[in-house]
Structure formats: C-alpha cells, structure tokens
Ligand SMILES: Nc1ncnc2c1ncn2[C@@H]1O[C@H](COP(=O)(O)OP(=O)(O)OP(=O)(O)O)[C@@H](O)[C@H]1O
C-alpha cells in the first residue's frame with residue numbers, strides 16, 4: 130500500500146503540490162486527473178524521488194521511501210515517462226533490458242523476459258534490433274511500457290503514457306492495457322488530463338486542481354457525488370458518455386426485465402459498463418443482447434429500449450443536482 | 451650549392467631523414483598534448499556540467515588562453531619550463547583545452563533531459579547515467595571538439611620549433627629565414643596533409659555508431675598513447691653541450707654548415723627562435739648559441755663571443771655609405787662622418803645596444819652620452835646650408851648610429867639634418883639611397899657583399915680570408931655600379947657569432963670555436 134501524507138513542493142513562488150494526502154491500495158489503479166500545470170507530474174516524480182518534497186512523507190508498505198537508496202527504490206518501481214524517454218542509442222531490446230541489466234539478471238533470463246514482453250505488447254520481433262527513432266509513436270509507447278515492466282516491479286508509475294497518440298491508436302492501446310494480465314496484480318498510479326481515459330482505466334480517480342486534490346473516489350462517486358462545482362464542471366462536457374461508462378450493468382441489474390428472446394450466444398459480463406453493452410447493438414428490429422451476472426449466474430436478454438429505460442430508472446434513484 | 455634549380459621533390463628526397471624525424475616529432479607533439487588535453491579537458495568539461503556556477507569561469511579562462519598569441523604563450527613558458535618539449539606540449543595542450551572542455555560541456559548539457567530523467571528513473575546511479583547515457587550521447591559532439599583540437603594542434607605544433615621542440619616548423623621557419631621555398635613547402639605540405647588526414651579520420655570516427663564498435667572505442671586511447679610516443683623516438687642524443695641555432699643559421703654556409711665542414715664541430719644541436727635563444731642560454735637550457743656579435747643581449751645575459759679562428763663568418767663591418775653627388779653637394783660631410791671612424795668597437799656597440807634594448811633609453815640619449823664621453827659633442831649650429839637626409843634600417847643599432855651622425859652634422863657643419871629612420875630592410879634602405887631620397891645610411895660589408903651585390907660563391911669564399919678584402923671589394927664594386935661611396939668603417943663587426951655563458955666559457959677554458967671543438971672531442 131502506498132501512503133502519501135501532507136506532501137508539499139514549491140518551485141519558487143509556485144506551489145506545485147500543496148499539502149496532498151492519499152492512499153493507493155495494492156493492485157489498485159489510481160489515476161491522477163487534472164488540467165495542465167496542476168502538479169500531477171510533480172506529485173508522481175516525488176513517488177520515485179526524482180523530486181524531493183519540501184515536506185510530507187511517502188511510505189510503501191509502511192516503509193518510508195527514503196529508507197533505502199533511491200536507485201534501489203527506482204529499480205522496483207516501473208516508470209513510464211510523459212514523452213517516453215527511450216535511450217536513443219540503445220536498440221529496442223537493450224532499452225527493454227535496462228533494469229534487468231542493472232539488477233544483473235543473467236543473459237538467458239533477460240532474453241526470455243524481453244521476448245515475453247514483446248509478445249504481450251504486440252510488438253514484432255523485427256523491432257528488437259531497431260532504434261527508437263525507427264518506430265512509430267505508438268510502438269515507442271509500447272517499448273516504454275515494456276521497459277517499465279521488464280523487471281516485474283510491484284508498482285508502476287505512468288505519466289500520460291498515451292498522451293502523444295491519436296484517438297484510434299489510443300483506444301486500441303487502452304483495450305490492450307486493460308487486457309494485460311501483468312497489470313492486474315500491480316499497483317498503478319497513472320497521470321492523465323484526459324477524463325475519458327481516466328474513467329476508462331481507473332479504479333479510483335484523484336481529481337487535482339492547483340496543487341491540491343479536490344476529490345478522490347471511484348468514477349461513479351465523482352459523477353454522482355461531486356464534492357463541489359469544480360468536480361461537477363470538470364466532468365460536465367462528456368457527462369453522458371462518462372455516466373454510461375461509469376455505470377456498470379450490475380448497477381442497473383435490478384431494473385432490467387428478466388427473460389427476453391435470446392438471438393445469439395455472446396455474453397456480456399455485468400461488470401462491464403452500460404457503454405460497453407450499448408456498443409454491442411447492431412441495431413436491427415427487435416434485437417436483444419445477452420448479459421451475464423456472474424454472481425448468481427443469471428442471464429438476461431434485453432432490447433435497446435429496455436437497457437436505456439433501466440439506466441434512467443437507476444439515475445432517478447441517484448442523489449442529483 | 452647546386453647550379454640547377456632544385457625541385458621540391460629532390461629537396462624532400464635529399465632531406466628524407468630529417469623530414470621523417472620532423473614528421474614523427476610533429477605527430478608526437480600533436481598527440482601527447484592532445485592526450486593530456488583530453489585527460490584534463492574531458493573530466494573538467496563533465497565537472498562543470500555538474501557545477502554550472504563555475505562553468506562560465508572555466509570556459510572563460512580556457513577561451514582567454516586560446517586568444518594568447520602562440521609565440522607569446524611559448525615565450526611565457528620559457529622562464530617556467532625552459533625550452534624543448536615540455537613548454538611546447540604545455541602550450542599546445544592549453545590551446546587544445548578550450549574545444550575539448552567546451553564540446554564536452556555542450557555535448558552533455560545537450561543530452562535530451564527526458565532521456566536523462568528516464569535513466570535516473572530506471573535506477574541508474576550517477577556514474578551509470580554518465581557512462582551509459584550522457585557520454586555515449588554526447589560523444590559525437592565531444593569528438594568534434596577533439597577533432598578541432600587536433601587540427602589546431604597540428605597547426606600550432608609548427609611553432610614548437612621556436613623553442614627547440616622540433617617538428618615540421620624547423621623546415622617551415624628555416625625556409626622562411628633562408629628564403630628557400632622548397633624548404634618551406636617540405637615542412638608546410640606534410641603539416642597540411644597531417645591536418646587533413648587527422649581531420650578525416652576523426653570525422654569517420656564521429657559518424658560511427660558507438661554501440662556497435664565498443665572495442666574500437668576502447669582501442670582509441672591506446673592508439674592515442676602510441677601516437678604520442680612517436681615524439682620520443684628521435685630523441686636519443688648524447689653530447690656534453692647543447693647548441694641552439696636559429697633556423698636561418700642552420701641552413702647557411704656561413705652558419706652551421708660551415709661549422710660542420712670547416713671546423714668539424716659535432717654538437718647536439720636544436721633549432722630555436724632568435725627571440726628566445728638568448729634567454730634559453732642564460733637559463734642554461736642551451737650552452738652554445740648563434741647570435742650577432744653586437745647584440746645588446748650579450749651583455750644583458752652575460753654571454754661571451756667565441757673567436758671565429760677559422761674565419762667562416764664573413765665580416766659585417768659597419769660604415770656609412772653615401773651617394774657621390776651628395777658628397778659633392780655637402781663638401782663637409784665626408785670629413786664629419788669619418789669622425790666616428792674606428793671609435794665604436796664590438797664591445798662599445800654591444801653596450802650601446804644594451805642601453806636601448808634593455809635599459810630602454812632613447813637612441814638620442816644614448817647617442818648624446820656616447821659623444822659626450824668621447825668629447826665629440828658640440829652644440830647645434832642651427833645650420834642653414836642645406837639639409838642632409840639620413841636613413842636607417844628598422845633596428846636599434848641603426849637608430850643609434852643615425853642619431854650620432856645627426857648630432858655630429860649639426861655640431862660640426864652648417865647643414866641641417868632630416869632623419870628617415872626605420873626604413874624596413876636592406877632593400878628599402880638601399881633603394882631610397884639610389885633613388886635620391888636619402889643621402890646616406892650605415893651599412894654592413896657582409897650585407898653589401900651578399901644581399902646587395904649578390905656576389906658569387908667563389909668570390910665570397912676568397913674574400914673571407916682577410917678582414918679588409920671584403921671592405922675593399924664592396925667599396926670598389928659600389929663605386930662602379932652605383933656611384934656610392936663606402937666611407938671609413940666605424941669599427942665594430944656585427945657578424946654571426948657563436949656565444950656561450952661567460953662563466954661556463956671560463957670554466958671550460960673555451961675562447962675560440964676550435965677550443966669548443968676540442969673540448970667536445972675529449973671523451
Ligand atoms: N522544475 C521546475 N521548476 C519550476 N517550476 C516547475 C518545475 N516543474 C514544475 N513546475 C511548475 O509546477 C507546476 C506543476 O507542474 P507539473 O509538471 O507537475 O504539472 P502537470 O500537472 O504535470 O502538467 P502537464 O499536464 O502539463 O504535464 C507548474 O506550474 C509548473 O510550471
């Protein structure tokens with residue numbers, strides 16, 4: 130568990146991080162969300178001591194991060210940079226193997242780990258001997274992620290890892306990211322200024338403004354229990370889509386009619402968002418999709434109208450402005 | 451020597467040994483200093499990227515060092531480091547320092563900060579960041595600096611010959627003094643080729659990918675050391691005394707060639723510039739030097755002239771030379787100028803030169819004091835009977851003589867005087883005289899014989915036998931050819947001379963060049 134307490138960092142008169150505290154549980158994906166310049170990068174860099182705080186403390190599993198040499202701390206913490214920061218004079222393979230070689234892994238172990246990551250991150254073996262400038266932006270991001278994951282660190286810090294990508298590539302990598310088994314076990318702190326991305330990938334979001342955390346919570350909490358107008362305003366633009374993403378089928382399960390006509394065999398798990406379910410409609414008359422509630426192994430086949438009506442019934446129940 | 455014009459190729463062939471040695475020395479000098487400059491400059495450049503506050507200061511100092519003229523820098527070195535390889539290497543390395551420090555600094559500060567940050571974030575410690583990331587990425591820029599330094603060094607190393615450190619400058623500067631184009635080119639062309647070659651090789655190195663040729667990069671320092679060692683190969687000497695001769699003296703029949711052929715003198719000889727030679731003799735870096743017998747520095751540095759008992763140095767007796775029509779226009783002139791005849795001996799002239807060159811007294815003051823001491827000074831008559839125009843060449847001795855003559859003419863005749871001093875070299879002065887722009891100036895018999903009359907070799911050899919024959923010969927020839935009269939000699943002989951420290955000469959009981967030869971031959 131990572132615990133941040135009363136962290137302060139100023140650059141001259143600018144209070145980049147102004148008394149921030151939060152906790153991240155093991156295996157959780159915490160997203161630091163906020164507009165440009167609100168102090169996200171500064172906060173993240175204090176976690177691996179690239180920046181020393183003016184005051185406050187950070188502990189990981191109850192041990193202060195200053196207790197061990199900074200290099201050791203960093204070798205156990207993957208870091209993906211805002212603009213990838215690959216070594217231009219290293220090949221892709223060498224870039225990925227940076228931390229293993231610092232940890233003095235033997236050659237065979239390093240090689241097999243590099244191969245494994247190349248496959249998992251959908252890179253081609255032909256890229257192994259290429260230099261970073263020979264890759265596309267998306268490929269570079271993948272190598273950056275592979276490098277951060279190479280030594281299998283329990284904690285992963287990511288600074289706008291998908292910032293430089295176009296929308297199509299980004300949503301593709303988002304899907305891969307969510308599917309990556311390696312990441313499921315890791316404690317991840319990810320920085321972004323993209324609300325969609327935050328809602329897509331976060332277990333919890335810390336919404337920041339001006340060096341402070343305004344609200345920490347799950348996407349649904351932020352949407353339906355905003356602590357103030359700033360939070361509300363921040364989410365306003367893409368509200369509908371965010372809500373459809375944030376509200377899971379499980380949330381509206383009780384409002385969905387039972388039975389229904391099953392026209393195919395594909396099953397959508399109830400852990401998915403409403404948005405996910407809506408994407409499955411191909412829009413022909415009397416079409417239904419099948420939803421599976423894993424907890425009681427119940428399957429419901431619903432039409433588009435039935436799904437939307439359940440969603441609006443759910444929303445009426447929420448405390449609303 | 452040869453009658454037909456010698457080609458450059460013939461010269462190089464003939465001097466192949468020397469050329470080889472000089473080239474090796476040149477490469478050696480370049481790389482020893484480069485090696486040391488890299489050893490100092492690279493860490494210093496790295497250090498100032500970590501201590502940005504002093505980077506301006508360090509780069510500033512290195513920049514100032516670079517602007518000191520090379521000759522001056524070499525001059526500063528002599529009191530501290532003497533002559534020879536040491537000061538030359540230090541001077542070269544000081545020049546090489548700036549490009550190496552500056553490029554190391556810009557190379558490392560130019561590394562993409564995101565890459566550096568990534569390296570730190572991956573857990574590289576500060577040495578690993580330096581060696582695995584910063585240096586490899588800065589290497590092309592650093593190599594560019596080393597490349598600049600190498601080319602500068604090849605160029606400046608030609609000046610090493612000024613302080614007896616050898617190198618291709620021996621030919622270049624010897625050739626310039628002797629007006630021998632082949633000799634100049636024999637030094638200049640290899641020097642230029644070396645510069646181009648090293649520049650090319652380093653530019654190739656710069657473009658290589660460092661990850662792929664790790665081995666080669668490790669071999670580079672070894673190669674550098676090997677090249678640096680070249681300098682020491684030629685320096686296996688063994689002689690009791692060391693001589694330092696100017697490049698001009700080295701190449702002249704009435705210089706080192708004569709010493710070898712007529713005296714059979716065998717002495718460890720290094721080539722050195724006139725400006726630092728006397729000082730080096732005083733500092734005991736050199737024991738025997740070539741110089742001019744009336745140079746003020748003889749006295750300043752307590753040196754003594756060895757007698758040229760076999761008469762290889764042609765006499766350079768000074769005497770006023772006057773256009774004959776001027777003698778007619780100014781009937782009193784000849785008598786007045788001859789007042790000085792025989793009065794100024796070698797040691798007197800040396801003393802007068804010492805006063806202007808070392809005590810920095812004005813030529814007028816020195817002239818006045820001298821005339822006073824000889825009871826020849828008379829007040830200015832304010833003469834109105836025409837103006838006598840006196841010329842002089844552009845060095846101290848000539849200024850003094852011109853002043854003395856001006857005072858004599860003003861005091862003893864009704865003529866007024868106009869002085870046109872500082873007329874460059876012999877040719878300018880002599881042309882001014884024949885073109886009726888001046889009436890007379892002091893000239894030397896040797897110069898008249900060799901530079902003006904350009905007498906054939908046989909004549910020169912024949913005339914060397916006696917002191918007066920040269921004077922008589924030039925007097926006759928000038929009269930016939932130019933209608934110019936040589937008046938009576940002033941007395942001193944400003945010829946080439948070998949000189950030693952007074953104390954050492956006394957201790958070793960060496961008075962003549964033959965004594966010197968005998969001393970050197972005693973085992
Ligand atoms: N090294 C620094 N020196 C001075 N000021 C800095 C420094 N680093 C950050 N700041 C300032 O601190 C504030 C927070 O910067 P930070 O980089 O943490 O923002 P961010 O939220 O990551 O922004 P972005 O989304 O644009 O990356 C900004 O006002 C920035 O100008």
Ligand SMILES: [Mg+2]
Pocket residue numbers: 169170171211288
């Ligand atoms: Mg940032």
